[in-house]
Amino acid sequence: MASNKNTIQFHVPEPTLRRLPWYLAFAKLVLKKGELYLSSTQIAKNIAVDASMVAKDLSYVNISGRTRVGYDVKQLVDVLEEFLGFTNFHKAFLFGVGSLGGALMHDNGLEQFGLQIVAGFDVKYQLAGTSINHIPIHHIERFEELQQQTGINIGVLTVPVEKAQEVSEIMVAGGIKAIWNFTPYRIVVPENIIVQNTSIYAHLAVMFNRLNALKEAHV
Amino acid sequence: MASNKNTIQFHVPEPTLRRLPWYLAFAKLVLKKGELYLSSTQIAKNIAVDASMVAKDLSYVNISGRTRVGYDVKQLVDVLEEFLGFTNFHKAFLFGVGSLGGALMHDNGLEQFGLQIVAGFDVKYQLAGTSINHIPIHHIERFEELQQQTGINIGVLTVPVEKAQEVSEIMVAGGIKAIWNFTPYRIVVPENIIVQNTSIYAHLAVMFNRLNALKEAHV
Numbered sequence: 477m478a479s480n481k482n483t484i485q486f487h488v489p490e491p492t493l494r495r496l497p498w499y500l501a502f503a504k505l506v507l508k509k510g511e512l513y514l515s516s517t518q519i520a521k522n523i524a525v526d527a528s529m530v531a532k533d534l535s536y537v538n539i540s541g542r543t544r545v546g547y548d549v550k551q552l553v554d555v556l557e558e559f560l561g562f563t564n565f566h567k568a569f570l571f572g573v574g575s576l577g578g579a580l581m582h583d584n585g586l587e588q589f590g591l592q593i594v595a596g597f598d599v600k601y602q603l604a605g606t607s608i609n610h611i612p613i614h615h616i617e618r619f620e621e622l623q624q625q626t627g628i629n630i631g632v633l634t635v636p637v638e639k640a641q642e643v644s645e646i647m648v649a650g651g652i653k654a655i656w657n658f659t660p661y662r663i664v665v666p667e668n669i670i671v672q673n674t675s676i677y678a679h680l681a682v683m684f685n686r687l688n689a690l691k692e693a694h695v
Numbered sequence: 696m697a698s699n700k701n702t703i704q705f706h707v708p709e710p711t712l713r714r715l716p717w718y719l720a721f722a723k724l725v726l727k728k729g730e731l732y733l734s735s736t737q738i739a740k741n742i743a744v745d746a747s748m749v750a751k752d753l754s755y756v757n758i759s760g761r762t763r764v765g766y767d768v769k770q771l772v773d774v775l776e777e778f779l780g781f782t783n784f785h786k787a788f789l790f791g792v793g794s795l796g797g798a799l800m801h802d803n804g805l806e807q808f809g810l811q812i813v814a815g816f817d818v819k820y821q822l823a824g825t826s827i828n829h830i831p832i833h834h835i836e837r838f839e840e841l842q843q844q845t846g847i848n849i850g851v852l853t854v855p856v857e858k859a860q861e862v863s864e865i866m867v868a869g870g871i872k873a874i875w876n877f878t879p880y881r882i883v884v885p886e887n888i889i890v891q892n893t894s895i896y897a898h899l900a901v902m903f904n905r906l907n908a909l910k911e912a913h914v
Contacts, residue, residue: 498881501880505856560904579802585896654905
């Protein structure tokens with residue numbers, strides 16, 4: 477069963493796309509336990525969101541449940557994985573082989589979710605020719621040449637914040653269409669370029685603040 | 696100048712806390728360029744958010760700008776760093792030294808933002824006694840003992856999804872108060888426990904979807 481990508485993908489709201497992986501994670505767990513069916517109510521209860529929201533989110537995916545029984549778990553897992561793009565390999569270049577960039581190159585988990593980093597680029601000449609986790613590192617000067625050879629259009633941005641804008645412009649000029657931005661900088665790019673911001677350090681700020689608030693509540 | 700934490704931190708909304716690191720990143724850049732003052736309008740323009748939102752967000756922080764001149768850049772950087780908790784060292788334990796867990800232990804960037812992972816725990820006996828990036832790895836059995844010795848109450852959760860709930864319960868029982876959850880699983884914890892979800896793979900799903908939509912728009 478295919479996920480009807482061609483007609484509906486423009487219309488999937490980002491909050492839905494962010495929740496679908498939660499449902500997938502839970503469905504995989506249920507599948508592992510050997511259950512055959514799963515209802516949106518069960519998903520909602522375990523994930524602490526509203527059941528009507530689960531049903532609405534799943535309406536974007538091409539799957540239908542059976543009344544009083546729910547979704548076929550195996551089918552739900554397959555359809556969600558394909559819909560979310562986790563079953564395809566999306567090849568990507570990484571820009572900025574510093575601490576976080578190197579860490580992401582170490583993370584084989586990304587491949588399980590469909591992203592394969594095939595090369596890292598850096599301005600440091602001493603890094604060129606080395607590798608991390610069998611992924612080669614090149615000098616940034618070689619990016620355009622390698623982009624033309626491979627057609628890779630996803631770029632992971634892990635440069636220092638003061639280089640974020642400059643490097644994102646190099647990426648776009650060289651053919652990158654989607655930028656996964658791990659810097660805390662809000663890069664400005666042409667309208668037709670996709671930017672996904674993942675500032676893990678901003679999440680730290682939220683956690684520290686909540687932890688302090690908690691401490692003070694107990695004083 | 697202190698950040699008046701004790702009276703206002705309960706009231707800072709999460710979207711504000713997520714945006715403040717953007718302003719900080721931009722202010723640092725401006726500081727590096729040698730500028731002395733920065734207005735909320737300038738911040739807004741460069742970061743592509745509304746100027747009134749910047750002013751409102753900064754009203755949570757104890758800093759005041761000068762009319763027609765703006766904020767003192769150096770002071771803005773200092774106050775934001777302190778307010779966001781990036782100037783303190785928050786020690787943390789990491790649970791699940793797999794691919795992503797190991798990658799986070801490799802990322803020295805976390806320390807720049809105030810988080811120091813001081814030990815990793817895993818169920819695999821063969822990992823106990825080893826280390827990554829000079830951070831020791833222990834068997835999970837030793838967690839309670841080491842928690843009691845150190846009082847560390849922040850835990851980074853990077854176990855496989857099917858272990859997320861079980862391990863989060865072990866963490867809470869052993870004294871962890873704040874969980875930075877990198878798994879795509881929505882863990883259920885007591886109300887007084889802080890959970891920060893950072894599912895980087897869910898962001899991948901959003902990016903893949905947008906990239907496909909873009910491709911189809913160009914067909």
